[in-house]
Amino acid sequence: MKIAVLIKQVPDTETQISAKISGNKINESGIKWIVSPFDEHALEEALRIREKHKAEVVAISLGPDRVQEAIRTAYAFGVDKGLHIRDTSYNTLDIFYTANVLAAVLKKENPDVILTGHIAIDSQSSMVPAMIAQILGIPNINNAIKVEIQNSKVKVTREIEGGIADVETELPVVITATKKLNEPKYPTLKGILAAKKKNIEVIEVDTLGLNIPRIQIISIEPPPPRPPGRIIDGETPEAKAKELVRLLREEAKVI
Amino acid sequence: MSVITIAELKNGSLKKISKELVSAGRKLQDQVTAILINGTEQHSQELFQAGADNVVKIDGKEYSAEAWANIITAVAKEKSAKVILIPHSILGKDYAGRVAIQLGANIIADVVEIKGNIESIQVKKPIYSGKAFANIQVPTPIVVTIRPNTQELIENYQGPKNLEVKVIDEGNVKAKLTNIQQVEAGKIQLTEASIIVSGGRGIKGPENWPVLQALADVLGAALGASRAAVDAGWIDHSHQVGQTGKTVSPNLYIACGISGAIQHLAGMGSSKIIVAINKDPDANIFKVATYGVVDDLFKVVPAMTEEIKKLYGIS
Numbered sequence: 001m002k003i004a005v006l007i008k009q010v011p012d013t014e015t016q017i018s019a020k021i022s023g024n025k026i027n028e029s030g031i032k033w034i035v036s037p038f039d040e041h042a043l044e045e046a047l048r049i050r051e052k053h054k055a056e057v058v059a060i061s062l063g064p065d066r067v068q069e070a071i072r073t074a075y076a077f078g079v080d081k082g083l084h085i086r087d088t089s090y091n092t093l094d095i096f097y098t099a100n101v102l103a104a105v106l107k108k109e110n111p112d113v114i115l116t117g118h119i120a121i122d123s124q125s126s127m128v129p130a131m132i133a134q135i136l137g138i139p140n141i142n143n144a145i146k147v148e149i150q151n152s153k154v155k156v157t158r159e160i161e162g163g164i165a166d167v168e169t170e171l172p173v174v175i176t177a178t179k180k181l182n183e184p185k186y187p188t189l190k191g192i193l194a195a196k197k198k199n200i201e202v203i204e205v206d207t208l209g210l211n212i213p214r215i216q217i218i219s220i221e222p223p224p225p226r227p228p229g230r231i232i233d234g235e236t237p238e239a240k241a242k243e244l245v246r247l248l249r250e251e252a253k254v255i
Numbered sequence: 256m257s258v259i260t261i262a263e264l265k266n267g268s269l270k271k272i273s274k275e276l277v278s279a280g281r282k283l284q285d286q287v288t289a290i291l292i293n294g295t296e297q298h299s300q301e302l303f304q305a306g307a308d309n310v311v312k313i314d315g316k317e318y319s320a321e322a323w324a325n326i327i328t329a330v331a332k333e334k335s336a337k338v339i340l341i342p343h344s345i346l347g348k349d350y351a352g353r354v355a356i357q358l359g360a361n362i363i364a365d366v367v368e369i370k371g372n373i374e375s376i377q378v379k380k381p382i383y384s385g386k387a388f389a390n391i392q393v394p395t396p397i398v399v400t401i402r403p404n405t406q407e408l409i410e411n412y413q414g415p416k417n418l419e420v421k422v423i424d425e426g427n428v429k430a431k432l433t434n435i436q437q438v439e440a441g442k443i444q445l446t447e448a449s450i451i452v453s454g455g456r457g458i459k460g461p462e463n464w465p466v467l468q469a470l471a472d473v474l475g476a477a478l479g480a481s482r483a484a485v486d487a488g489w490i491d492h493s494h495q496v497g498q499t500g501k502t503v504s505p506n507l508y509i510a511c512g513i514s515g516a517i518q519h520l521a522g523m524g525s526s527k528i529i530v531a532i533n534k535d536p537d538a539n540i541f542k543v544a545t546y547g548v549v550d551d552l553f554k555v556v557p558a559m560t561e562e563i564k565k566l567y568g569i570s
Contacts, residue, residue: 163436255563
């Protein structure tokens with residue numbers, strides 16, 4: 001069996017993005033990069049599947065040279081192979097492009113299971129996994145909280161609105177991970193040191209022979225400023241509550 | 256040429272986002288066709304009122320990403336659709352991307368603003384959980400998923416009301432649904448809620464959720480939580496609001512005992528009205544709050560609940 005884990009490198013959640021905006025780009029200097037948190041659950045799941053079934057786990061990441069750091073993290077987690085699709089033109093919001101590039105490489109890798117996080121915390125689109133599944137002509141099951149593989153069949157318990165559902169299908173399949181899927185075992189120092197020496201296979205995006213229309217980002221802007229707030233005065237908590245409810249009703253008109 | 260929107264249902268009712276999409280579609284100045292899968296005549300009327308010219312009603316289809324994508328693609332092709340608007344919901348995330356690939360159309364997800372016309376549209380979407388916004392220009396055809404609660408509703412559209420009932424073969428579906436368990440039937444989903452009552456470390460322990468739940472119940476609100484409360488094991492992660500949880504855009508967000516870490520502010524910062532209740536006057540949450548109450552949440556929240564009960568005439 002072969003499992004591909006799609007990992008995305010994103011700015012650390014502490015990053016103050018407003019300070020990094022320049023025109024239609026985010027200025028990357030000084031940003032601390034991490035593997036998107038939900039992708040860590042995908043990595044962990046791949047390794048757990050490998051424990052039960054004989055499998056090779058390949059971590060794949062698309063982007064400029066810096067994403068090799070994310071692939072090193074995947075090696076430290078314990079994957080067997082790291083694959084970097086090198087693309088200096090990569091843009092996190094261009095998901096039609098991203099899905100097509102990843103699918104082109106996945107076609108060659110031909111994995112039985114494709115795992116990734118259910119959302120990337122930068123672009124927050126959550127679309128690429130289903131798009132890849134459509135291109136490859138295979139099913140996709142999003143928001144997995146449990147994955148069971150038996151022979152060529154897979155049973156996934158997934159989150160739906162207000163509940164959970166069981167879905168069954170044949171391999172190959174695209175599955176996206178939620179936090180509830182597992183608890184990642186973080187790399188040991190030994191694992192991190194060993195990861196530094198591992199070979200990363202590089203595929204130049206230009207060699208894939210794709211011609212995909214790109215989107216145009218006109219501008220990136222900080223969130224609109226919030227009007228200054230007001231602290232509610234009152235003698236007692238009850239008086240404050242009463243005044244707050246009045247304001248929500250009469251001024252803000254939201255209740 | 257037309258704008259296509261997808262209607263989603265919840266517990267037998269049309270979701271508000273379904274109407275928001277047809278209203279948003281109207282602004283693009285073209286024919287708006289809503290696809291209604293497994294809906295009723297009543298649902299079609301609601302869609303007409305909110306701005307649809309046509310409703311294509313398709314019955315008896317069990318949900319699956321593949322089936323829905325195939326149905327939507329078939330209708331979009333028949334109507335020469337240029338813009339396809341889909342809810343940015345749990346389901347929308349399953350099938351929207353598949354529709355885009357089948358139509359060879361570009362796709363932009365989690366959009367909060369849409370303008371332009373049928374040839375070229377401009378959209379705005381939050382990125383990094385609302386720490387920034389991107390403006391994107393796209394030629395059509397395009398698939399756009401729209402965040403709930405961001406589009407103004409048209410109340411009483413007086414256009415043509417053309418209802419088509421269709422049978423469409425959903426093709427060979429590979430992933431089969433075998434069982435559904437409604438854990439929180441009837442509960443309002445965080446990402447689609449218009450009011451959220453949220454708790455953080457200040458609620459002190461899981462035994463105190465009923466204090467917040469009581470307020471949420473009188474307001475018809477969803478219950479949210481900060482990462483601190485989730486990591487402490489006080490509530491399931493599906494309630495987490497923030498950059499590693501859910502990004503929300505309600506009309507009213509009531510933050511109780513939440514200090515306001517950058518990741519949390521990112522996830523709820525686009526709420527229209529923010530109320531912060533916290534004992535610590537220096538808490539970060541007050542920087543984004545429309546109304547702040549510096550006091551003990553265990554006194555303020557129950558008093559609010561009582562006050563709202565009086566207001567709504569609930570005994």
